[in-house]
Amino acid sequence: MSVPVAPGRLPLFGHALPMLRRRHEFTASLRARGDIVRIDxxxxxxxxxxxxxxxxxxxxxxxxxxxKGALFDKFRPFFGNGLATSDGAFHRRQxxxxxxxxHGARIAGYADIMARAAAxxxxxxxxxxxxxxxxxAQALAVTVVGEALFSTELGRPVIDEVRRSIFTVLRHGMVRVLSPSFVEKLPLPGNREFDEAIGRIRAIVLxxxxxxxxxxxxxGDLLSTLLLARDPETGEGMSDRQVHDEVLTLLVGGIETTALALAWTFHELARHPEVERRVHxxxxxxxxxxxxxxxxxxxxxxxxxVVNEVLRLYPVWFLMRRTLAPVELGGVVLPEGAEVIFSPHALHHDPASFEDPHRFDPDRWTPERAARIPKGAFIPFGAGVRQCVGNVFAQTEIVITLATVAARxxxxxxxxxxVxxxxxxxxxxxxxxxxxVPRN
Structure with a gap:
């Protein structure tokens, strides 16, 4: 059933688990039920x-x-307490x-790695x-993140292990996180593959x-920066375990988004010859x-x-937050401890924000048209204090790679x-x- 939106009262969708098989249709359908919808x-x-x-x-x-909400609570035992999963004062310190x-000078050095890897x-x-x-795209993303993290042959075993195991972790990780806790204890092939892969990566990184x-x-690499970093407020550095957790976070976060964006960009360029000609x-x-x-x-x-449009069309499905105190949103007070969900995919495909939202249209990112996009409607790297710290790295990698490939x-x-x-x-x-096909 549903009820009118009023302070303290929300439209109720009911139990949503049966609908999650059609996840994108499900999340998109919720906007018709109100600005905030209660879901079980x-x-x-x-x-x-x-x-x-x-x-x-x-x-x-x-x-x-x-x-961070319940989704990230499930991630923490596997991926540690890095930036993606930590909270509060500790997160701000990290x-x-x-x-x-x-920072800019470091990004310039990473760009050389990106261009060389693409070539x-x-x-x-x-x-x-x-x-x-x-x-x-996956192999390239592993190479770039691996060489940016580990600049010498000492890091080669880690890169080789990441190449071997990271996509097993990514493939099974979301299933693991969304499943009831007892499922991860069952002797299923997917559980065994995930546990072995994440165990190998964690051991060799440490x-x-x-x-x-x-x-x-x-x-001059990312790992050196992390090991030598000092908190400007306290002068303290990171423990080996915390550096390990941040490295694991950068590996997981820095590979998936970039690989997906690159693969889908090549797909969209091939489907839109005029866009491809303008890129060339x-x-x-x-x-x-x-x-x-x-x-x-x-x-x-x-x-x-073009890259912005790909990031708009192919973002993550959903993210979560948990309230630390009662929070008023849109006239509704969410209680302390409430689990709050939002879907970048649904936001990026909302016709109220994007005209003809399923159409690939890079020109929607001209300054005039982009200025009309509401705040919060485009969040490929999140927003606010939890925005992905590597967003410039990722955007630079995608553009440098595409330019290197498109030139030839x-x-x-x-x-x-x-596909x-x-x-x-x-x-x-x-x-x-x-x-x-080589360009002439």
Whole structure:
């Protein structure tokens, strides 16, 4: 049943678990029921926020009144207490210490890694060769994050293990988190694969952290920055375990988003030849045949619009917060301890915010049109105090990679092989087969 929205009263959707098989249709349907909808997920009562203005208020204006929710409580035993899962004063301390790793000078160095990795990948392509694009994108994302974290051969075992195990962790992780607690104790193949993969990564990362600590040398990589970081307020550094947790967070967060964005961008460029032609023309004009650098990212204006549109179309499904005190949103007071859900996917496809929201339209990101998009309607990296600390890194990597590839190659769909989509935390392409065609 549903009831009118009034202070203290909310439309009630009821038990939602049977609907989660059609997850995107389900979350999109909630906006018709009101700005905030009460949903029961099994025995958990939650409040689903559908209005972008209220999501912005929750994350930014009243961000100090909320913490990460139940979803992240389930992640913490597996991924540790890094920036993605920590809260409160500890999270603020860690953010102060991690942020310098993503300042401008560091990003410039990472951009060189990104361009080299993209060039090395495409050097293996042959004209007319069919590529499994999502696998190329995943391999590239692992290489970039791995080499940015570990700049020398000492980090090679970690990169090799991440390449072996990270997508097992990502594939089973969301299923693990959304399942009742007793399910993770069952002797299921997926549980065993996940436990073994996350165990291998955690062990080898901790070994490398300890080895790096003994040398105490700044190699200009992310790991050195974390090990040498000091809290500007207390002068304290991070323990080996905390550095391990932040490295694991950067590995998981820095690979999935980038790999998905790259794969879907190649897919959309192939589906929209005029967009592809404009990208090629801009890349040729800005780069003139040379390797892109971080200074070129801001000059590739149209390519950045393309990337924004891909991030809009293919974001994560949902995120959660928990109130630390009673929080008033839209005339409704959510009680202390309330679990609050919002869906970037639903927000990014809301016709009230985006005209013809399912259409791929990079020009919706021109300054004039983008200025009309409501706050909270576009949150590919979150917002407020919990916004992803590596958002500039990710955006730079995506643009540098696309520019490097577009300068030399086109990717053309294989006839009769439509891409399949698998949904976990986001929409994953599966079997995205494309033919590598050199540009003249």
């Amino acid at each position: 997920l099994g025995t958990m009562r939650t409040y689903f926020v559908t209005n972008p203005r209220l999501v912005h208020e929750l994350l930014v204006t009243k961000g100090s009144l909320v913490r 953010r102060r210490m991690v942020r310098p790793a993503f 090395d990948l495409t050097a293996t392509w042959r004209p007319g060769q069919v590529r499994v694009v999502e696998e190329d 070994d490398v952290v300890r080895g790096w600590r003994e040398e105490g040398v700044d190699r 023309a801009e890349v040729d004009e800005v780069l003139g045949g040379r390797v892109p650098t971080s200074a070129d990212v801001g000059k590739l204006v149209y390519l950045n619009r 190659w086109r990717l053309v769909p294989v006839p009769g092989k439509p 399949r989509v698998k949904f976990t935390s986001a929409a994953y392409p599966s079997g995205l087969l494309m033919t590598a």
